[in-house]
Amino acid sequence: MIILTVISILAITCAVWMVNKFFPFKVCPICAGVSGTWLWMLAASLLGYRIDLVIVAMLLGGSVVGIAYQLEKKLPATGAGWRTPLLLKTLFIPAGFIAAYGILARQWITFLAALIFLLLASFVFLFSTSGKPGSRKETIKELEKKMKDCC
Numbered sequence: 286m287i288i289l290t291v292i293s294i295l296a297i298t299c300a301v302w303m304v305n306k307f308f309p310f311k312v313c314p315i316c317a318g319v320s321g322t323w324l325w326m327l328a329a330s331l332l333g334y335r336i337d338l339v340i341v342a343m344l345l346g347g348s349v350v351g352i353a354y355q356l357e358k359k360l361p362a363t364g365a366g367w368r369t370p371l372l373l374k375t376l377f378i379p380a381g382f383i384a385a386y387g388i389l390a391r392q393w394i395t396f397l398a399a400l401i402f403l404l405l406a407s408f409v410f411l412f413s414t415s416g417k418p419g420s421r422k423e424t425i426k427e428l429e430k431k432m433k434d435c436c
Contacts, residue, residue: 286337290344293325294318313355320348327388338389345388349381359411368410376406 298318305311323344330336356377357370380402387396 286340290322290326290340293322297321313351316348316351316355319344319351323348342385342389345385346382349378349385353377353381356407356411373406373410377403380406 294315295318298314301312301317301321302314305314323341326336326341326344330338330341353374357373360368360370360373380399384396384399384403387393387399
């Protein structure tokens with residue numbers, strides 16, 4: 286089963302890498318390979334096929350950590366206050382593992398509760414203001430000015 290998993294990851298990764306050349310938006314090919322593989326394996330398991338859920342759990346865990354690190358890159362650079370990368374990952378990764386467990390154990394309430402928490406946390410960290418209206422715009426303009434003055 287692990288050989289099939291690796292082949293699937295590589296095949297999906299290559300396909301997404303090629304498709305990325307034609308579309309205006311980019312998708313991380315290896316992220317797509319891993320998530321695409323656990324998605325089809327999970328679907329096959331739910332349809333009654335014998336799938337090694339240990340492999341699915343590993344792939345889900347990798348996706349949870351990968352998503353957390355991608356979200357970290359999108360955090361406001363300055364003026365974030367309490368919205369630190371460490372706090373984001375400290376909340377997001379365990380909740381993501383709970384969501385993954387909910388999927389694998391077919392505990393849909395657990396999965397949905399964790400998913401709602403993840404969506405709310407992501408929104409709070411990425412889109413809520415830091416308490417001062419316009420502070421992010423002001424910071425961007427300030428940085429732009431410093432860059433112009435510099436060179």
